[in-house]
């Protein structure tokens with residue numbers, strides 16, 4: 001049992017039922033927020049203080065707060081899914097709790113105990129239950145736990161005051177075009193992370209460093225950017241906020257190994273498990289961009305896809321480099337990609353048996 005719970009400390013003005021229904025009809029991704037947010041504060045002197053649910057709203061922060069200057073911050077991404085019987089579940093939350101601890105360690109932030117993390121998510125979703133979209137379709141309540149150094153001061157040191165929040169956002173597909181094959185620009189100029197850096201941590205700086213390359217991708221008509229390793233610019237790392245997978249004609253599924261500079265995706269790990277059980281030979285390995293392009297050209301690689309909590313599993317139809325354009329398969333959504341997607345979402349929405357015990361009931 002958690003020593004820290006998250007009771008509602010004040011009442012909140014709830015969004016009116018008809019306004020909430022209007023939002024839930026077409027929520028987009030990450031643009032609407034619920035009635036409550038969870039909060040707890042840590043100080044170097046006293047450790048974690050009491051948890052609370054407070055009305056969702058702006059934060060009061062010193063302009064000198066360390067996070068605004070030196071980026072000492074970590075976050076997580078997870079989802080609450082409504083099942084057909086009305087119950088609400090989340091997917092492998094202990095994995096997010098542990099990854100947040102690893103990210104926090106790398107960023108010199110305090111580690112939030114796993115049971116406190118789980119309590120914050122559980123109690124927020126219970127209070128915001130009307131915001132969990134209906135079971136039909138593929139919408140969910142996206143959950144964003146995050147933690148940052150709020151202590152005021154411009155010296156470069158780890159903050160002695162740290163705030164933890166969880167906010168929630170009813171969401172549909174991550175990509176504006178829905179689950180359609182992506183066009184992905186391969187950035188040869190910018191990397192998102194370097195050896196010994198923070199690439200494996202879920203911290204804002206990694207995402208900030210992807211933005212210029214994302215703008216360059218957009219200027220070439222691409223939806224996403226693929227990063228290569230910073231040292232040799234030859235090995236595939238990941239996309240701006242998703243891991244990447246390839247499927248071969250002879251039934252192998254390949255993904256870049258955890259080199260220390262890519263995110264240890266919960267979806268990535270789940271896909272490897274599902275793929276192995278489907279009889280695909282799964283391999284975490286160095287993927288050289290030149291080999292991948294050659295194998296796309298020869299037809300050896302038949303499918304490519306992006307994977308993450310927000311993106312779920314999204315086909316990639318084309319890679320664009322300074323050398324030209326590479327269409328994967330027929331440029332459409334690959335069969336094996338869609339089958340994996342169907343199976344993963346089937347488990348998440350309770351349409352398929354949870355044979356790995358991945359789901360945890362919240363409401």
Ligand code: COI
Nearest residue numbers: 077078241308309310311
């Ligand atoms: C997630 O998939 O949950 C992330 O945090 C990635 C971000 C691109 C939305």
